[in-house]
Amino acid sequence: MKYLDEYRNGDIAAKIVAEMRRVQTRPWVLMEVCGGQTHSIVKNGLDHLLPEGVELVHGPGCPVCVTPLEMIDKAHAIARSPKVIFCSFGDMLRVPGSDGDLFSIKSLGGDVRIVYSPLDCLKIARANPEKHVVFFAIGFETTAPANAMLAWRAREEQVNNLSLLVSHVLVPPALEAILSATGNRVQGFLGPGHVCAVMGYSEYDPISARHRVPIVITGFEPIDILEGTLMTIKQLEEGRATVENQYSRILTRQGNLPAQQLIGKVFGVGDRKWRGIGSIPMSGYHLRDEFSRHDAEKLFDVAEIATLEPEICISGEILRGLKKPHDCPAFGALCTPQHPLGATMVSAEGACAAYYAYGRHLNPQGADKLHQIVPGPVRDDVSVKPREEREYTHAGR
Amino acid sequence: MPAAEDDLKTEKTIAGESLTPFGSCPIPIFDHKRIVLGHGSGGKLTADLIDKIFLPAFRNPTLDKLDDQAVLTIRGVRLAFSTDSFVVTPIFFPGGDIGRLAIHGTVNDLAMSGARPLYLSAAFILEEGLAVDDLSRVVESMRGAAAEAGVQLVTGDTKVVNRGKGDQIFITTTGIGVIDHNISISADHARPGDKIILSGYIGDHGMTIMSQREGLEFEGAIESDCAPLNGLVSAMLATASPTNDFIHTLRDPTRGGVATTLNEIAKHANVGMVLDERTIPVRETVKGACEVLGLDPLYVANEGKLLALVVPEMAGAVLQQMRQHRLGHDAVIIGEVVEDHPGMVLMKTEIGGTRVLDVMFGEQLPRIC
Numbered sequence: 001m002k003y004l005d006e007y008r009n010g011d012i013a014a015k016i017v018a019e020m021r022r023v024q025t026r027p028w029v030l031m032e033v034c035g036g037q038t039h040s041i042v043k044n045g046l047d048h049l050l051p052e053g054v055e056l057v058h059g060p061g062c063p064v065c066v067t068p069l070e071m072i073d074k075a076h077a078i079a080r081s082p083k084v085i086f087c088s089f090g091d092m093l094r095v096p097g098s099d100g101d102l103f104s105i106k107s108l109g110g111d112v113r114i115v116y117s118p119l120d121c122l123k124i125a126r127a128n129p130e131k132h133v134v135f136f137a138i139g140f141e142t143t144a145p146a147n148a149m150l151a152w153r154a155r156e157e158q159v160n161n162l163s164l165l166v167s168h169v170l171v172p173p174a175l176e177a178i179l180s181a182t183g184n185r186v187q188g189f190l191g192p193g194h195v196c197a198v199m200g201y202s203e204y205d206p207i208s209a210r211h212r213v214p215i216v217i218t219g220f221e222p223i224d225i226l227e228g229t230l231m232t233i234k235q236l237e238e239g240r241a242t243v244e245n246q247y248s249r250i251l252t253r254q255g256n257l258p259a260q261q262l263i264g265k266v267f268g269v270g271d272r273k274w275r276g277i278g279s280i281p282m283s284g285y286h287l288r289d290e291f292s293r294h295d296a297e298k299l300f301d302v303a304e305i306a307t308l309e310p311e312i313c314i315s316g317e318i319l320r321g322l323k324k325p326h327d328c329p330a331f332g333a334l335c336t337p338q339h340p341l342g343a344t345m346v347s348a349e350g351a352c353a354a355y356y357a358y359g360r361h362l363n364p365q366g367a368d369k370l371h372q373i374v375p376g377p378v379r380d381d382v383s384v385k386p387r388e389e390r391e392y393t394h395a396g397r
Numbered sequence: 398m399p400a401a402e403d404d405l406k407t408e409k410t411i412a413g414e415s416l417t418p419f420g421s422c423p424i425p426i427f428d429h430k431r432i433v434l435g436h437g438s439g440g441k442l443t444a445d446l447i448d449k450i451f452l453p454a455f456r457n458p459t460l461d462k463l464d465d466q467a468v469l470t471i472r473g474v475r476l477a478f479s480t481d482s483f484v485v486t487p488i489f490f491p492g493g494d495i496g497r498l499a500i501h502g503t504v505n506d507l508a509m510s511g512a513r514p515l516y517l518s519a520a521f522i523l524e525e526g527l528a529v530d531d532l533s534r535v536v537e538s539m540r541g542a543a544a545e546a547g548v549q550l551v552t553g554d555t556k557v558v559n560r561g562k563g564d565q566i567f568i569t570t571t572g573i574g575v576i577d578h579n580i581s582i583s584a585d586h587a588r589p590g591d592k593i594i595l596s597g598y599i600g601d602h603g604m605t606i607m608s609q610r611e612g613l614e615f616e617g618a619i620e621s622d623c624a625p626l627n628g629l630v631s632a633m634l635a636t637a638s639p640t641n642d643f644i645h646t647l648r649d650p651t652r653g654g655v656a657t658t659l660n661e662i663a664k665h666a667n668v669g670m671v672l673d674e675r676t677i678p679v680r681e682t683v684k685g686a687c688e689v690l691g692l693d694p695l696y697v698a699n700e701g702k703l704l705a706l707v708v709p710e711m712a713g714a715v716l717q718q719m720r721q722h723r724l725g726h727d728a729v730i731i732g733e734v735v736e737d738h739p740g741m742v743l744m745k746t747e748i749g750g751t752r753v754l755d756v757m758f759g760e761q762l763p764r765i766c
Contacts, residue, residue, distance in 0.1 A: 013748045043746070045745075045751045045752050046748065104431065222748040223748075338442075
């Protein structure tokens with residue numbers, strides 16, 4: 001595909017990995033922040049390409065995964081109302097609340113719809129004046145501009161049968177929380193490419209400086225991720241800790257200013273609960289008071305809903321990079337994408353779901369055979385043989 | 398797994414309460430109490446329904462094979478017998494319509510046993526208010542599709558339901574065909590060493606429907622690949638061979654796509670598979686549409702493609718034979734059957750890594766970002 005194929009090229013990947021091998025002198029633990037990056041890593045098997053001692057742990061950047069159970073329950077309570085058309089991004093439909101998921105609510109007659117753009121809700125609201133349309137506005141800074149635009153236009157155009165259930169979270173406070181936690185292992189970050197396309201990356205400078213940690217804002221294609229990893233390793237090996245931009249074809253230091261202005265007009269910053277992590281101060285967006293008419297939490301009687309998270313699920317530790325999916329005894333057996341127990345199994349972008357889909361069964365024996373069987377050039381410098389110490393290559397279901 | 402102590406702790410927690418394993422934990426949903434759309438996706442939820450509801454009720458050796466068609470021997474004649482219902486929105490789409498789909502869907506299910514499809518029935522459920530012109534268009538298209546596939550429609554039924562109780566038109570077709578005695582093709586015949594042949598570009602049908610539904614327009618139009626595969630299968634079976642049974646398995650990767658179909662075969666035959674992503678043909682437009690919608694073409698439906706598992710020494714000859722046919726000239730070998738990791742399909746990725754290609758569990762859902 002034009003503009004994409006060059007970022008999925010095996011020969012370029014091999015060269016970057018060779019360069020990693022050249023510069024790396026000791027083990028490093030890096031975290032990719034975004035769910036989209038995690039997805040790309042496991043979908044393309046990138047973790048098997050990395051040199052020994054370069055460990056990628058998966059960060060908290062899956063918006064579906066970190067939406068707290070309590071908020072899911074609020075969404076479900078609203079979606080059950082016969083007067084409501086409940087609109088959501090696709091993968092939110094499968095997330096179980098205390099009693100079923102949005103698919104189940106749909107099967108009981110609830111009007112639940114998948115939208116690709118939040119702005120589709122304007123059309124739906126106008127076409128259904130007798131109904132109230134609620135959009136489940138979740139996500140990081142990436143989805144904030146479009147969600148903000150929906151609230152803005154609903155107010156400007158007086159589409160009064162439209163509201164947003166907002167559960168927006170922010171990346172920098174989460175990184176701060178990870179780095180400040182006891183037992184933190186993360187030494188460098190692959191920063192969130194799409195978040196920074198909106199917000200720019202200057203707000204990462206103080207985090208990098210305070211914790212002496214390199215942050216390389218990174219894209220989502222395999223070559224992006226390998227290159228971002230290489231840049232981070234180089235900083236670590238050279239004893240540097242700055243913010244760098246691997247994804248320069250997309251983003252600039254200041255980001256998308258009109259989008260930031262819009263976000264500022266619609267949303268205010270406040271404390272937010274994160275599924276699996278808990279409450280983080282000043283880590284999310286809320287609709288400003290001027291948009292109360294379009295704030296579903298104020299329009300519907302859901303304030304009393306307060307659901308606790310399951311205790312055994314280790315998704316909090318996975319989201320903070322302390323554990324890997326295979327460290328969880330429920331992984332792949334009791335906890336699967338069909339029946340997720342926790343945040344990280346919920347969305348395709350969650351670390352556990354990504355492992356389940358693409359990496360759960362690969363054992364050293366099978367992978368050796370794979371190397372022999374699959375046609376195509378065999379590169380000496382890129383082996384698909386997994387390493388013994390990678391615990392996830394051994395675990396079965 | 399970390400320490401032995403942790404193992405014990407988890408054992409206890411999980412075994413202690415098997416129904417609500419996590420005490421006060423309100424999740425997970427182990428079973429849907431009602432039918433959800435995912436039950437019709439062709440993925441894991443569909444399989445669950447078959448395993449838990451249908452198989453226990455109707456169990457018999459023919460059904461247990463879970464092929465796309467039943468193979469019956471009646472007074473020495475081997476018959477293939479299959480049925481399929483068609484519900485699609487919109488009913489007319491680039492490259493086809495619900496009528497053409499209904500004919501070719503059943504023809505293809507029959508052909509995947511190596512049968513010559515002969516006769517079909519068609520049952521129509523019409524929604525009150527459907528334009529008669531639309532019905533005529535669908536029926537005319539079915540006539541053309543039947544002629545193209547060389548089958549006759551010999552019996553049928555019509556019902557009308559209240560407005561809002563259906564979606565314009567639902568069609569169920571059932572078909573029979575005859576299988577030559579020297580042909581034996583089934584999912585459970587797959588053997589290690591078999592080459593996996595794919596007859597052409599994947600994802601065309603599913604992405605056509607998706608982009609129509611979403612109102613998306615892409616550079617270079619996508620058309621459904623809806624086509625009758627019985628001619629291609631005949632050509633494949635006519636490959637000159639010293640032995641019979643050189644084609645072990647045939648499947649058309651419809652709902653759930655290539656990934657789900659190969660997983661089904663791997664599970665039935667208890668074999669592993671290894672694919673090479675670089676060999677799998679996907680049109681640029683389909684790739685682009687999948688990128689935009691956050692979908693994976695390996696899980697997208699096809700209506701005119703087949704997967705063949707062929708003994709290695711005949712794979713080249715079968716491939717040549719396919720490439721001479723109109724519906725097979727982009728055919729390629731995409732991988733092979735292996736002894737290792739039975740029941741699982743692995744894929745070597747474009748970039749040189751490896752991944753598990755799993756069954757789809759419900760509807761393929763677009764990802765948020």
